[in-house]
Amino acid sequence: MKYNHIPRERLGFFPTPLVELSKLSKKLNGPRIFMKRDDNTGLAMGGNKTRKLEFILGDALAHGANTIVTAGAAQSNHCRQTAAAAASLGLECHLVLGGKEPAHVNGNLLLDKIFGCHIHWAGQNRKGEDIPTIVEQLKRDGKTPYVVPYGGSNALGAVAFVEAFAELQAQCKDLRLSFTHIVFASSSGGTHAGLMLGNKLFKSPCQIVGINIDKDEAGEASFHQTIVSLASSAARLIGEDCTFSDSDLTLNLDYVGEGYGVMGALENEAISMTAQTQGILLDPVYTGKAMGGLIDMIRAGQFKPSDRVLFWHTGGAPALFAYSSALDLAQNSSTLG
Numbered sequence: 001m002k003y004n005h006i007p008r009e010r011l012g013f014f015p016t017p018l019v020e021l022s023k024l025s026k027k028l029n030g031p032r033i034f035m036k037r038d039d040n041t042g043l044a045m046g047g048n049k050t051r052k053l054e055f056i057l058g059d060a061l062a063h064g065a066n067t068i069v070t071a072g073a074a075q076s077n078h079c080r081q082t083a084a085a086a087a088s089l090g091l092e093c094h095l096v097l098g099g100k101e102p103a104h105v106n107g108n109l110l111l112d113k114i115f116g117c118h119i120h121w122a123g124q125n126r127k128g129e130d131i132p133t134i135v136e137q138l139k140r141d142g143k144t145p146y147v148v149p150y151g152g153s154n155a156l157g158a159v160a161f162v163e164a165f166a167e168l169q170a171q172c173k174d175l176r177l178s179f180t181h182i183v184f185a186s187s188s189g190g191t192h193a194g195l196m197l198g199n200k201l202f203k204s205p206c207q208i209v210g211i212n213i214d215k216d217e218a219g220e221a222s223f224h225q226t227i228v229s230l231a232s233s234a235a236r237l238i239g240e241d242c243t244f245s246d247s248d249l250t251l252n253l254d255y256v257g258e259g260y261g262v263m264g265a266l267e268n269e270a271i272s273m274t275a276q277t278q279g280i281l282l283d284p285v286y287t288g289k290a291m292g293g294l295i296d297m298i299r300a301g302q303f304k305p306s307d308r309v310l311f312w313h314t315g316g317a318p319a320l321f322a323y324s325s326a327l328d329l330a331q332n333s334s335t336l337g
């Protein structure tokens with residue numbers, strides 16, 4: 001496994017902490033639960049995209065780029081981390097965001113603006129469909145644009161999560177710990193592909209359980225295909241030859257609910273329970289859904305008492321501010337007098 005030949009820019013602080021959530025385990029009467037704190041990667045409020053961007057923006061600079069273009073939802077954590085990373089590297093940044101400019105700028109969008117990036121509102125086109133047009137315009141303007149894929153999910157982004165898996169292995173060794181399951185929010189697939197490949201390369205017996213948070217009209221098969229092909233291309237990039245079978249890939253589609261970014265009771269309970277037992281913030285779009293899924297699986301008896309479950313916190317809490325009206329806070333209010 002070699003990645004020293006891949007260009008890279010340092011953007012975050014690693015290793016991120018590994019902590020045990022004993023109060024949450026107790027509350028659920030469940031297995032031991034641990035958390036990998038990638039919400040603390042250190043780049044502009046953190047998140048899993050920091051790892052991917054170290055390799056992807058390293059590649060951009062190696063290609064002589066001076067302008068970064070990427071896409072996402074209005075509350076995209078990926079776009080916010082890209083905007084911060086581009087600013088720190090002296091690169092111009094263009095974000096192609098789904099929807100239209102909201103009346104109130106909040107959460108990640110507020111941060112995007114603080115980082116001074118150029119925002120292009122794309123209506124229905126939340127996944128970067130408008131990027132080619134914008135790239136052509138930037139070239140006509142004499143710039144050298146570089147496109148960061150949706151969610152930072154390409155072979156380079158997945159390699160970052162092979163390295164993250166290696167980082168976790170080293171922490172486990174120090175703490176004499178091993179996990180039976182790694183649970184996390186899976187969307188554009190790079191995190192999932194990297195962890196799955198890392199798990200295979202380290203011959204770890206761990207089950208890698210992605211909780212899908214995004215409805216895809218093309219269905220489950222296309223998610224599987226994306227993740228396997230990302231993992232295969234990442235393997236080639238680091239000089240490994242891997243094939244994956246169905247048992248390597250667990251993608252749970254039970255918790256998609258109303259779809260991407262729609263917050264309901266599942267997310268609300270997970271966010272308040274994690275905050276109130278552990279003092280840790282989850283987010284309304286990704287980690288709230290994934291933790292909601294984990295809580296449900298624990299209640300459904302899907303883990304043995306002896307299991308040791310790692311929840312990989314992928315970040316996202318800045319979006320909480322933009323979702324305040326969907327957060328159920330009623331039980332905490334009282335009026336005096």
Ligand SMILES: *Cc1c(COP(=O)(O)O)cnc(C)c1O
Nearest residue numbers: 077187188189191286314315316
């Ligand atoms: C992007 C993101 C994910 C999903 O990671 P992918 O590699 O795109 O599957 C999960 N959680 C948060 C907070 C994210 O921003």
